[in-house]
Amino acid sequence: MHLHHQKHHQTYITNYNKALEQLDDAMTKGDASTVVKLQSAIKFNGGGHVNHSIFWKNLAPIHEGGGEPPKGSLGWAIDNNFGSLEALIQKMNAEGAALQGSGWVWLGVDKELNRLIVETTGNQDPLVTKGPSLVPLLGIDVWEHAYYLQYKNVRPDYLKNIWKVMNWKYASEVYEKEFPES
Amino acid sequence: MALRHLLTKKPLATQPLGILGFRRVQTFSLPDLPYDYGALEPAISSEIMHLHHQKHHQTYITNYNKALEQLDDAMTKGDASTVVKLQSAIKFNGGGHVNHSIFWKNLAPIHEGGGEPPKGSLGWAIDNNFGSLEALIQKMNAEGAALQGSGWVWLGVDKELNRLIVETTGNQDPLVTKGPSLVPLLGIDVWEHAYYLQYKNVRPDYLKNIWKVMNWKYASEVYDKEFPES
Numbered sequence: 236m237h238l239h240h241q242k243h244h245q246t247y248i249t250n251y252n253k254a255l256e257q258l259d260d261a262m263t264k265g266d267a268s269t270v271v272k273l274q275s276a277i278k279f280n281g282g283g284h285v286n287h288s289i290f291w292k293n294l295a296p297i298h299e300g301g302g303e304p305p306k307g308s309l310g311w312a313i314d315n316n317f318g319s320l321e322a323l324i325q326k327m328n329a330e331g332a333a334l335q336g337s338g339w340v341w342l343g344v345d346k347e348l349n350r351l352i353v354e355t356t357g358n359q360d361p362l363v364t365k366g367p368s369l370v371p372l373l374g375i376d377v378w379e380h381a382y383y384l385q386y387k388n389v390r391p392d393y394l395k396n397i398w399k400v401m402n403w404k405y406a407s408e409v410y411e412k413e414f415p416e417s
Numbered sequence: 418m419a420l421r422h423l424l425t426k427k428p429l430a431t432q433p434l435g436i437l438g439f440r441r442v443q444t445f446s447l448p449d450l451p452y453d454y455g456a457l458e459p460a461i462s463s464e465i466m467h468l469h470h471q472k473h474h475q476t477y478i479t480n481y482n483k484a485l486e487q488l489d490d491a492m493t494k495g496d497a498s499t500v501v502k503l504q505s506a507i508k509f510n511g512g513g514h515v516n517h518s519i520f521w522k523n524l525a526p527i528h529e530g531g532g533e534p535p536k537g538s539l540g541w542a543i544d545n546n547f548g549s550l551e552a553l554i555q556k557m558n559a560e561g562a563a564l565q566g567s568g569w570v571w572l573g574v575d576k577e578l579n580r581l582i583v584e585t586t587g588n589q590d591p592l593v594t595k596g597p598s599l600v601p602l603l604g605i606d607v608w609e610h611a612y613y614l615q616y617k618n619v620r621p622d623y624l625k626n627i628w629k630v631m632n633w634k635y636a637s638e639v640y641d642k643e644f645p646e647s
Contacts, residue, residue, distance in 0.1 A: 242618040279565045335509045336567040336588035358566035379609035380618065388472040388610065
């Protein structure tokens with residue numbers, strides 16, 4: 236957690252800020268070539284900042300509700316979309332384990348179709364890159380830095396254990412904001 | 418189906434035969450490291466070498482063999498949809514096997530020449546293409562450090578243009594995916610598993626140190642094979 240937060244996330248922020256300054260400068264000068272060239276750094280570092288900011292809120296200590304299954308409308312929506320919470324977890328773990336290289340596995344909601352989805356993104360691509368109407372509820376970082384010191388190459392063990400500290404309260408809040416209970 | 422196999426040019430003796438005597442694909446096994454797991458220390462720790470070789474590389478081989486069997490089956494059945502679907506697993510795991518097989522040969526203990534600068538035609542070509550060995554190393558380290566996500570940084574030779582190149586590939590894409598005439602001379606794995614236990618998030622330190630165990634002899638051999646000195 237120390238390294239992930241103070242080194243990795245901080246580096247994304249540092250580099251995102253730098254890219255933003257360069258972008259602002261290029262936009263002011265009308266330098267389209269540089270504006271386009273900077274998009275890679277913007278997407279990677281900005282995405283890294285966006286994704287990790289969500290990630291820290293996705294997790295909670297057990298004594299603060301981490302791991303407690305979702306109730307209310309999100310719990311109901313999960314059963315509707317996936318059959319059961321266990322089925323959803325199994326699906327996310329399978330897709331997270333199979334992800335090639337670095338990336339994230341997401342539980343999201345398509346706010347136009349009111350449908351829950353499981354999706355993966357590569358590197359630091361935010362969920363919205365897979366569809367403009369997708370809203371992230373939970374994301375699991377499957378970059379090796381997220382688990383290697385503890386789990387080594389055994390990413391499936393990391394995925395199995397992270398659910399013990401999953402903050403379903405936060406996911407429910409985000410879901411209910413998109414679909415307020417009438 | 419049996420008749421088609423019997424009519425193939427390859428003699429049956431060189432083909433691994435399944436239970437029914439049909440041709441089966443050539444599968445792969447983990448190549449031995451040319452040195453002990455601790456032989457590259459302190460540049461690369463024994464713990465990393467163990468995991469990298471026996472877990473990561475082995476897993477690529479296991480999954481590549483599985484994908485090859487499935488591919489052979491789908492090709493035999495004429496199942497184009499599955500053939501296409503398998504390409505991702507083939508590229509990722511086959512690439513992982515190809516890349517790591519090169520990687521182990523790219524490294525050598527210091528007492529076996531690891532870190533010794535290249536001489537001969539490759540040394541000369543490096544100066545010609547990059548100005549100096551230091552300039553090449555600086556370029557590879559910069560590109561390796563800047564690589565987003567997982568991947569490799571390569572020194573290669575374009576065998577058609579006889580030109581050295583520095584290139585990166587993502588995930589387990591082999592160098593040839595960047596150009597069909599590119600031949601890898603040296604590859605540096607910049608996946609986090611290649612350095613994290615020892616260097617944590619500081620990939621540039623890993624890149625700085627790996628040159629101390631770089632096997633330039635191997636790179637020279639590959640280069641000389643493409644361009645034999647007349």
